[in-house]
Amino acid sequence: MAFWIGVAHARQVAIAREGGFVAFSHGREAAARRLSPGDRVIWYAPRDEFEGAPVQAFVAHATVTGETPVQKHYGDRGLEGWTRDAAYDEVTEVPVRPLLDALSFVADPAHWGMAFRRGQFEIPGEDYRLIAGRMLEGAPCSG
Numbered sequence: 001m002a003f004w005i006g007v008a009h010a011r012q013v014a015i016a017r018e019g020g021f022v023a024f025s026h027g028r029e030a031a032a033r034r035l036s037p038g039d040r041v042i043w044y045a046p047r048d049e050f051e052g053a054p055v056q057a058f059v060a061h062a063t064v065t066g067e068t069p070v071q072k073h074y075g076d077r078g079l080e081g082w083t084r085d086a087a088y089d090e091v092t093e094v095p096v097r098p099l100l101d102a103l104s105f106v107a108d109p110a111h112w113g114m115a116f117r118r119g120q121f122e123i124p125g126e127d128y129r130l131i132a133g134r135m136l137e138g139a140p141c142s143g
Contacts, residue, residue, distance in 0.1 A: 001036075002122055003042075005105075007117075007119050020085060021066070022062055022084050025120055026081060027079065032081075035084050041063075041064065042123075044096065045058075056095060056096050057094055061136065062089070064085070064086050070085070071083075092134070097112075103127050105127055
């Protein structure tokens with residue numbers, strides 16, 4: 001089992017959650033192929049929409065269930081990309097800033113945004129457990 005961070009605006013994450021899938025890097029096939037059933041994905045949303053208001057929080061938690069990547073249309077803009085089926089948990093949205101000093105993948109907390117410049121990246125189990133633990137212990141997230 002691997003642990004991943006996916007980076008997308010909150011609206012895109014809501015579409016994936018509603019559709020029961022994960023997709024990364026604008027639906028690139030190679031990104032979907034990196035995943036295996038049982039992998040865990042934590043979604044980080046920098047903004048609510050592409051040029052929208054800041055969110056800067058971990059907003060969703062999913063477990064990959066799809067055996068193979070599937071190409072599909074999704075979203076309200078006719079997007080097409082490679083996806084993997086996934087099951088989403090009810091979670092609490094967790095702001096990133098209070099966790100910056102504790103996350104090993106954030107090399108420099110003063111420039112923490114650089115860690116999230118990629119659309120998908122693997123994280124150590126310790127980082128996953130810290131974030132997921134906070135997300136899964138609270139009230140359901142709306143989105």
